[in-house]
Each structure stands twice: as structure tokens, then as C-alpha cells.
Amino acid sequence: MEGVAKIAVMVVCLMGGSMFAVRGEDPYLFFTWNVTYGTLSPAGVPQQVILINGEFPGPNINSTSNNNVVVNIFNNLDEPLLFHWAGIQQRKNSWQDGVVGTNCPIQAGTNYTYHFQVKDQIGSFFYYPSIGMQRAAGGFGGLRINSRLLIPVPYADPEDDYTLLAGDWYTKSHSTLSKFLDSGRALGRPQTILVNGQNAKGDGTDKPLFTMIHGKTYKYRLCNVGLKNSVNFRFQNHQMKLVELEGSHTVQNMYDSLDVHLGQCFGVLVTADQEPKDYYVVASSRFTKVVLTGKGIIRYTNGKGPASPEIPEAPVGWAWSLNQFRSFRWNLTASAARPNPQGSYHYGKINITRTVRLVNSVSRDNGKLRYALNGVSHIDGETPLKLAEYFGIADQVFKYDTIVDDPPANIVNTMTIQPNVIKFEYRTFIEIIFENHEKSVQSYNLNGFSFFAVAIEPGTWNPVKRKNYNLLDAVSRHTIQVFPKSWAAIMLTFDNVGMWNLRSELAENRYLGQQLYISVPTPARSLRDEYNMPDYALVCGAVKGLPRPPSYV
Structure with missing residues (x-):
């Protein structure tokens, strides 16, 4: 591992920002990223942004199943930095996950190489x-x-493949927003929606995000990278065929619009079958009193004429969104990354070994805003939880299982501020219930795993509700939304050793404690179950200076 990292750094330095593949069974892709501040006006006013190689948004990573990705990051900010690879399962390798509970930050003025x-x-x-x-x-x-x-992929190769990153945007700096939260204030409303870092003015001066040839079909990857709001995507005068959802091929239904909740990504096919001219791709906030709208131009090659100012309307209410969730189905006839059918994993026939019910809550005691899961509001310390566990000093840093699996009804009225860590036994099949007692839509992400999103329903969960689960073709994914006064159920096997983050995708909620870590230990401390801590891994906090534990064999 160390040798590969050294080679990666040397090659990356020689190649600048380029990418290439090394011949072999599992090719390597190398990247160099210079992370800097810059001043841009994505929402019409100058503000500080984070650039990667001068780009906003950052460059796409275009990889293929089983590729090794090596990213050498030079932190030219004036603050520590980590990168998280959302949805990448990091088999046996939480060392590369890039969150505070597992990794030490890349300090200002230094570099670090991720390899996953x-x-x-x-x-x-x-x-x-x-x-x-x-x-x-x-x-x-x-x-x-x-x-x-x-x-084989269950659709014809598209003419081209485009990424659309949309999300709500604040014009205040990230450090100012942090100070708001640290002082006990809420973030408030965002100012706009950005689509690939911009919002089309519609005055004829906008450059197109992408171009399409009449009669051709294109793949668009729609992701909600925002901080607070769900987003509805729609293409003016065009329909979308859903083909992939967070890493799983889906039944290919047609949609006029799609609700994409925080942290989620959908893959859709759009056919250029309209009059050749400009059209808007539209992203607007959902479930908000004030609807924010972002637009981008999609241009037909050789097309004539601007996009119509008549923007397609978004749906209203979360019941519509719930019904759309129920229309998403796993494509059981398609192959996945492995050469076996996706549906060969009959998750509905596996016995549940443990049920954990997670209830979110909010506290405003003493003017300080905090969020919690099962009454515990998580805080990060100077020592990453994974390092404390690996070096054998976990009892000095945190306690396991500080929350109960089945909390009482009054749990929403209590709150303790401390690290929140659950231990799950390796390879057990676990059911997790998310209960949302709040008036806002929640969204949760689980690192290191994909899970089966088997149900979302209004009301409160109880075991009788299992009769309503989709136990045949629920989509395997890594985020799940929970509507107001509703619950959601997921099921998965915890077969990936490591320390993994389960968090609210609402930035304010996550920052103020609505997250936890799941420890899945290896019973044998074996390379069969988990990779060794890389020799080049950063150490910090209480483990700094301690002798490294013996390597797994």
C-alpha cells in the first residue's frame, strides 16, 4: 500500500492534473488536485468559494467498476480539509472515507493522497x-x-454523458455560516439554487451547460449537492427515463419531473426530440414557503431560438413525492457490477437479527440549537473514532452504544451531547427505522454500505408495519428521505468492517449533532475482513506518538 501511494504521488507530480490508466487487472486512475480559495459571483454577489484546480464545481472523476482511484490533494486553504466520496462503499477500507470520525484532517499547506x-x-x-x-x-x-x-447495461449507449449538480446556495461564506451555528443560530433560508455553479439569467447571454444533437439520446446524472432543501429537476418540454438510482439499475419509468432529496443522485435518459433551439433544465426547491429556482441552458446544435420563458411547474406537497418514491423499483433483470443479476440477492428472505429505531429531535434550550438521534447529539473530538478504536484506546475517547435500539416516546424531550457510536456485529442483517417527528423533510446517508429502502409511510412505525414492506425489488441505495411526521425503513447486511458515518444530509442538522458512527469490528483482525491502516495515514489527537498496532495478516 505504501509503495503504491509513493508511486502515485511521484506520477501525479510529473503529470500535473492529468489522468491515465496503468495496464493491469484493475487499472489505476491518478489525479492531482490543488484546492484553493477564489472569488466568484455564482449568485450575483462576489463571495469566497472553494476551487479545485481553479474549477467550480470541481472536476468530474470518470471511472469504471473496479478501478483504483488515486487523488493527491494539495490543501492551499488556510484551514484543515477532508474529502468525502459520497456513496463509494470503500470495501474493507474506511481509512479512505474522508470524514472527521475516521480520518485526521489534511492540514493547511500540506498534501495527502487518497487511494480507494x-x-x-x-x-x-x-x-x-x-x-x-x-x-x-x-x-x-x-x-x-x-x-x-x-x-451489459440495460439501455443503449447514450450519445454523451452529462453531470448536473444542483442545490441551494448561501451568499454568506462557509465560515460565517459556521459561526451562526456555533452561536446557537439557525442558518435561515438559502438565497438561490445553483445548477452546475450558476443560474441562467435568461437574457440571451447565458452559455449552454450542454449541447444535444436532434434525435440523439443523452444520459444526465442529477445530484442534489445542497445544504437544506430537496430539489425538483425537470427538463423544459422533455421527459426523463429513469435508469439508475444511486448505483442501482431501476425499472425504466418515464417522468416529467423528479424529486431529488439531499445527497441523492439519479441517472436519467433524455432524448432530443423537440424543435432544435434552447431549453431550460430547471431545479427548484421543494417543501419551502418561498420557492427558489435555478436554471441552466441545454442547447440543440444548429438550433435557433432562445428558451421559452414559460418554466414547467413543479409538483406541490410531499404526498406527491412519496408516491414517486413508491414508483422506484430495482431492475431485477439487469446485471450490476458483478456478472450476476441484481435480483439474485433475495434480501426479503433473510431473518432480521436486530432492529434499531432512530428518532430525530431538536432542542433550543438556553438559546443553543442542537439536533439529536435518540436523545444524543454527536460531537467530534480531536481523535478520530476509528483511530481510537484501532489503537486500542476507544474507552478514553468514546463509549459504545450510548443510545438504545427502541427509544421511549419521550426521547424527543431529552438531549445529551457526546460522541454517538453504535456497535454492530459483523455480517448481521439489521433493520433501521428512521422516525421523523419534525415538520421538515429529513434525508439520511450511510457511508460504506448500500441498503434496501423498503418503505416510507406517514405516522409512527410499529412491527405490524412490516407487512407493507417491499421485500422483492426495493432499490439498493445509500440515502433515504423521511417526510414530516413519517417513518422510513431500510434493511442491510453489515458486512463491511470499519467505522462508518450515518448522518443527516441537512447540513445544519449534521453540524449540530444529528449523526452517529457505526462500528463494525473484525472478529479476527484479519486482512480477509479489513485492510491495514496505511503507513502514510495521518495520525492526530490521543493516538499521535503511540506505537502502531500489529498489522493484520
Whole structure:
């Protein structure tokens, strides 16, 4: 591992920002990223943003199943930095996950090389800076994993493949937003929606985001990279055929618009079958009193005429969105990253070994805003939880299982501020229920795994509700939304050893404690279950200076 990292750094330095593949069974893709501040006006006023190689949003990572991705990051900010690769499962390798609970930050003026394999995956994902509120300044970009040539894809090759990153945007700096939250204030409303870092003015001066040839079909990867709001995507005068959702091929239904909740990515096909001219792709906030709208231009080649000012309307209410969720189905006839049918994993026939019910809550005691799961509001310390566990000093840094699996009804009235860590036994099949007692839509992401999103329903969960689960073709994914006064159920096998983050995708909620970590230990401390800590891995906090534990064999 160390040798590969050294070679990666040397090659990257020689190649600048280029990318190439090394011949072999599992090719390597090398990237160099210079992360800097810049001043741009994406929402009409100058503000500080985070650039990668001068780009906002950052460059796309275009990979193929089983590729090794090596990213050498030079932190030219004046603050620590980490990058998280949302949705990448990091098999046996939480060392590369890029969140505060598993990794030490890359200090200002230094560099660090991430090395991970996009093992047995396909699909649409994105990366972003994960410390504090840095994502509010940019630094995010698309991460796509293409299917290997010998694995058939259930649709014809598109003419081109485009990434659309949309999300709500604040004109205040990320450091100012952090100060708001630290002082006990809420973030308030964002100022606009950006589509690939801009919002078309519609005055004839806008450059197109993408071009299309009449009669051809294109793949668009739609991701919500925002901080607070769900987003509805729609293409003016065009329909979308959903083909992929967070790494899983789906039943190919047609949609006029799609609700994409925080942290989610959808892959759709759009056919250029309209009059050749300009059209808007539209992203607007959902479930908000004031609807924010962002637009981008899609231009037909050789087309004449501007986009019509008549913007297609978004749906109203969350019941519509719930019904759309129920229309998403796994494509059981399609192959996935492995050469076996997706539906060969009959998750509905596996016995549940443990049920955990997670209830979100908010507290405004003493003027300080905090969010919690099962009454515990998570805080990060100087020592990453994963390092404390690996070096054998976990009891000095945190306690396991500080929350109960089945909290009482009054749990929403209590709150303790401390690290929130659950331990799950390796390879157990677990059911997790998210209960949302709030008036806003929640969205949760689980690192290191894909899960089966088997149900979302209004009301409160109880075991009788299992009769309503989709136990046949629920989509395997890594985020799940929970509507107001509703619950959502997911099921998965915890077969990936490591320390993994489960968090609210609402930036304010996550920053103020609505997250936890799941420890899945290896029973044998074996390389069969988990990779060794890389020799070049950063150490910090209480483990700095300690002798490294013996390597796994």
C-alpha cells in the first residue's frame, strides 16, 4: 500500500492534473488536485468559494467498476480539509472515507493522497469537502462509475454523458455560516439554487451547460449537492427515463419531473426530440414557503431560438413525492457490477437479527440549537473514532452504544451531547427505522454500505408495519428521505468492517449533532475482513506518538 501511494504521488507530480490508466487487472486512475480559495459571483454577489484546480464545481472523476482511484490533494486553504466520496462503499477500507470520525484532517499547506477502489459498483455519485460547513463554499464535483464492457447495461449507449449538480446556495461564506451555528443560530433560508455553479439569467447571454444533437439520446446524472432543501429537476418540454438510482439499475419509468432529496443522485435518459433551439433544465426547491429556482441552458446544435420563458411547474406537497418514491423499483433483470443479476440477492428472505429505531429531535434550550438521534447529539473530538478504536484506546475517547435500539416516546424531550457510536456485529442483517417527528423533510446517508429502502409511510412505525414492506425489488441505495411526521425503513447486511458515518444530509442538522458512527469490528483482525491502516495515514489527537498496532495478516 505504501509503495503504491509513493508511486502515485511521484506520477501525479510529473503529470500535473492529468489522468491515465496503468495496464493491469484493475487499472489505476491518478489525479492531482490543488484546492484553493477564489472569488466568484455564482449568485450575483462576489463571495469566497472553494476551487479545485481553479474549477467550480470541481472536476468530474470518470471511472469504471473496479478501478483504483488515486487523488493527491494539495490543501492551499488556510484551514484543515477532508474529502468525502459520497456513496463509494470503500470495501474493507474506511481509512479512505474522508470524514472527521475516521480520518485526521489534511492540514493547511500540506498534501495527502487518497487511494480507494470503486469495487463492484456502478452509478452516479459526488464528492465534497466534509469538514464543518465547507461544502457551502463548493469543492464538490461529480463521481461516476461506468460499467465494465463485459457487463451489459440495460439501455443503449447514450450519445454523451452529462453531470448536473444542483442545490441551494448561501451568499454568506462557509465560515460565517459556521459561526451562526456555533452561536446557537439557525442558518435561515438559502438565497438561490445553483445548477452546475450558476443560474441562467435568461437574457440571451447565458452559455449552454450542454449541447444535444436532434434525435440523439443523452444520459444526465442529477445530484442534489445542497445544504437544506430537496430539489425538483425537470427538463423544459422533455421527459426523463429513469435508469439508475444511486448505483442501482431501476425499472425504466418515464417522468416529467423528479424529486431529488439531499445527497441523492439519479441517472436519467433524455432524448432530443423537440424543435432544435434552447431549453431550460430547471431545479427548484421543494417543501419551502418561498420557492427558489435555478436554471441552466441545454442547447440543440444548429438550433435557433432562445428558451421559452414559460418554466414547467413543479409538483406541490410531499404526498406527491412519496408516491414517486413508491414508483422506484430495482431492475431485477439487469446485471450490476458483478456478472450476476441484481435480483439474485433475495434480501426479503433473510431473518432480521436486530432492529434499531432512530428518532430525530431538536432542542433550543438556553438559546443553543442542537439536533439529536435518540436523545444524543454527536460531537467530534480531536481523535478520530476509528483511530481510537484501532489503537486500542476507544474507552478514553468514546463509549459504545450510548443510545438504545427502541427509544421511549419521550426521547424527543431529552438531549445529551457526546460522541454517538453504535456497535454492530459483523455480517448481521439489521433493520433501521428512521422516525421523523419534525415538520421538515429529513434525508439520511450511510457511508460504506448500500441498503434496501423498503418503505416510507406517514405516522409512527410499529412491527405490524412490516407487512407493507417491499421485500422483492426495493432499490439498493445509500440515502433515504423521511417526510414530516413519517417513518422510513431500510434493511442491510453489515458486512463491511470499519467505522462508518450515518448522518443527516441537512447540513445544519449534521453540524449540530444529528449523526452517529457505526462500528463494525473484525472478529479476527484479519486482512480477509479489513485492510491495514496505511503507513502514510495521518495520525492526530490521543493516538499521535503511540506505537502502531500489529498489522493484520
